[in-house]
Amino acid sequence: MEDPAAQLISEHVRRLLSVVGLEEVQVVCECPAPETLRISIMAGDNGRTLIGPQGAHLESLQHIIRCVLRRHLDATTHIMVDVNGYRARREKNLSGLAEEVARKAQRTGRPITLDPMNALDRRTIHTALAAHKEVSTESMGDGRDRRVVVRPVFL
16 A cells, blocks of 8 residues: 555646546556655556657656655655656666677777767666776767767776
């Protein structure tokens, strides 16, 4: 059973989604770590609309939910919103991409620049390659054009 705060947050998110016409959604709130709130939305076929291209709508939805919930939560609480398990799948795909790019950088001896990514995706790439002593990662660029560069390290 969810605690009262989680129930309140779930209800706020359900109301927000009903305003945009999504009535048939399940919302589950959990706190996997101190000062962390994970909101999982199961939206069925409407999930694609909520996620948007490369998670753009999901990022916007997360921002709106953060703004609404800030009045009810401590300012230091990190809020993560997921729809239909998209973030877990995205993280797995990005980790695979990072490994592939690291091998290519090692093999060719040249730096490889990835396409522009949002901050969370860049962080996933950096984290996936942090233990690789054969490559280093660096974010370059500004704003929406910020991207990760994977460089081989010559020992």
